[in-house]
Amino acid sequence: xxxxxxxxxxxxxxxxxxxxxxxxxxxxxxxxxxxxxxxxxxxxxxxxxxxxxxxxxxxxxxxxxxxxxxxxxxxxxxxxxxxxxxxxxxxxxxxxxxxxxxxxxxxxxxxxxxxxxxxxxxxxxxxxxxxxxxxxxxxxxxxxxxxxxxxxxxxxxxxxxxxxxxxxxxxxxxxxxxxxxxxxxxxxxxxxxxxxxxxxxxxxxxxxxxxxxxxxxxxxxxxxxxxxxxxxxxxxxxxxxx
Numbered sequence: 175x176x177x178x179x180x181x182x183x184x185x186x187x188x189x190x191x192x193x194x195x196x197x198x199x200x201x202x203x204x205x206x207x208x209x210x211x212x213x214x215x216x217x218x219x220x221x222x223x224x225x226x227x228x229x230x231x232x233x234x235x236x237x238x239x240x241x242x243x244x245x246x247x248x249x250x251x252x253x254x255x256x257x258x259x260x261x262x263x264x265x266x267x268x269x270x271x272x273x274x275x276x277x278x279x280x281x282x283x284x285x286x287x288x289x290x291x292x293x294x295x296x297x298x299x300x301x302x303x304x305x306x307x308x309x310x311x312x313x314x315x316x317x318x319x320x321x322x323x324x325x326x327x328x329x330x331x332x333x334x335x336x337x338x339x340x341x342x343x344x345x346x347x348x349x350x351x352x353x354x355x356x357x358x359x360x361x362x363x364x365x366x367x368x369x370x371x372x373x374x375x376x377x378x379x380x381x382x383x384x385x386x387x388x389x390x391x392x393x394x395x396x397x398x399x400x401x402x403x404x405x406x407x408x409x410x411x412x413x414x415x416x
Contacts, residue, residue: 180363180386181334183282183312184407187216191391191411192233200240200260202231204268204276211281218284218390218409221270227301228252229270233288241267270305279311284366284388284409286338289319291346299325306333316366318347323360335361336388339377340368352376366390369397372404381406 193206316336392414
């Protein structure tokens with residue numbers, strides 16, 4: 175575990191999950207980021223890599239669910255991907271650099287680096303760290319993958335880093351945070367827990383030692399109440415928003 179204190183801004187905000195998206199405003203789009211800024215919310219976003227290793231603001235490994243295209247994101251170069259429309263809108267896939275330019279320090283950004291256990295994470299971390307290095311606003315990186323925290327602790331230790339954790343979602347990282355020495359390896363400044371798993375003894379102990387706990391995805395009044403009772407900041411969308 176990291177021995178330093180997480181940045182104070184981290185728990186002073188509520189975060190719009192994948193931006194403030196709704197019908198007609200796709201998740202992780204420029205419009206969803208603009209909506210979050212207008213609402214005075216932080217932005218949680220997801221990062222996928224193009225074939226030419228450009229960090230893109232996009233959640234899925236495949237294009238199919240969120241766009242009018244098909245196939246793997248990583249199979250196409252960034253210039254081509256950034257011409258692809260999101261759902262039935264004029265919004266398109268966009269670069270992390272463009273998100274940073276838009277936000278310009280007005281609200282904090284949680285940058286979730288998407289990973290799969292069987293794929294290398296070093297190249298994405300290098301590319302993302304390079305983009306973030308020149309950004310002056312508040313941001314943190316986070317991932318389900320222990321290797322992300324390990325990489326940033328070694329190569330960009332000044333960057334606030336978090337470990338995203340779940341005991342419910344079966345996606346390759348279920349309960350990975352509970353493995354022996356997992357927290358020591360990931361060296362997180364904060365945890366971001368699946369709200370369905372709260373409360374539990376380990377996240378309670380984490381908070382008792384003064385370490386911040388965020389929670390996702392708050393989608394209902396019931397999960398909002400649970401998050402407010404057992405975490406320090408919410409990552410919310412839809413009916414889970416205040």
